[in-house]
Ligand code: SF4
């Protein structure tokens with residue numbers, strides 16, 4: 221069935237189709253309409269779930285954690301300050317290997333206070349042990365939530381997943397979404413039956429205390445599971461494609477990257493604008509491409525290297541900033557390519573923009589490509605590079621809303 | 626030590642799992658004079674760590690998780706429990 225849905229409604233629809241049994245969340249803009257929609261579904265009987273009202277996001281995730289360990293499929297959603305408030309529980313959930321799914325409607329962090337989109341909230345949770353998948357469209361938000369339940373609960377993964385969607389740009393913008401049939405989703409997502417569940421007949425301790433002789437082993441296997449998730453994310457995307465006819469490339473979503481001299485790497489809805497810009501530049505004969513990173517954690521090092529290996533300049537656009545250094549994605553892309561240790565490693569130019577809902581316009585992206593193409597021309601002439609990826613010289617800033625880091 | 630399979634699924638283990646004990650962190654140790662105990666079970670009820678076992682005539686004390694808080698000592702109506710400094714030369718550390 222085709223429906224006119226915004227990103228938040230698409231997420232709520234996915235949660236209904238996934239037959240989540242317990243939902244606990246605390247309202248926060250721009251996430252609120254996800255759980256409002258779910259509350260409506262429960263009230264009108266179209267979703268059989270318990271909705272737990274809680275006093276905070278910390279409590280919301282704690283309630284979800286408790287519900288999930290009894291062997292139920294669970295959902296929560298948050299944004300920005302709410303995600304920050306959950307920080308302690310994020311580690312508990314991932315450390316106990318509880319396969320929760322949470323939508324994060326991305327919004328900048330105060331101060332200054334803002335409700336508008338950027339990725340700082342989720343990026344700040346990079347090392348909490350959660351899988352982070354960033355989506356481009358409302359359709360992908362719906363599909364990725366369904367995929368997320370399957371990825372998280374895979375016996376070799378057992379790791380919670382954040383589905384990240386840009387505030388407003390996706391959460392509050394309608395598009396035509398193909399809503400899968402319940403029967404098909406039931407085939408894709410059978411009822412959740414975890415190996416471990418709280419059962420009074422067989423007492424179990426979740427999150428034992430572990431001394432120095434045991435703690436590292438648990439963390440080692442948690443890390444292994446996250447690395448293994450790279451294959452599982454791709455498998456699940458393929459399985460989804462076979463059933464529903466839509467694929468998102470699994471970990472990365474390359475667009476005209478074959479033979480490209482300059483590739484722009486970014487995450488989230490900005491990819492939609494970037495596709496237009498790439499199309500336009502390609503029509504003018506410029507060898508440019510786009511690489512949308514879908515999985516930020518686990519970080520798809522091999523996939524990135526194989527796509528970016530032949531390029532001359534890689535531009536990275538971060539909607540976040542590691543203050544005092546540069547955009548986080550830029551750092552990670554540099555590290556991934558450096559580790560590849562192949563001659564002709566492309567230069568990486570990190571740009572930070574779109575903070576706190578500031579628009580990333582086609583001309584901004586065209587400007588990034590233009591600057592990088594100029595660097596390629598200089599490099600071809602044997603002149604010294606180029607776009608410069610250093611973190612200290614800021615002399616070439618595009619402007620206050622978009623800067624070269 | 627736990628098996629690899631158990632470690633891989635996270636720190637969630639069927640009870641009883643007592644892989645780590647905390648008794649050695651204790652600075653003060655409760656010592657029990659079983660001859661004075663009338664089995665009223667006040668200590669068994671109040672101990673926050675579940676250190677007391679119910680027995681036929683008098684309680685017994687397992688110190689694996691005892692933190693030396695002294696609650697049992699304060700609650701015992703028969704003065705059957707006393708707190709003694711760990712590592713001191715108090716003879717009761719050897720006796721009981
Ligand atoms: S000292 Fe505290 S922890 Fe130890 S047995 Fe007494 S009540 Fe329990």
Ligand code: SF4
Nearest residue numbers: 662663665666668701
């Ligand atoms: S409180 Fe004292 S008398 Fe009562 S059971 Fe415990 S040790 Fe015995």
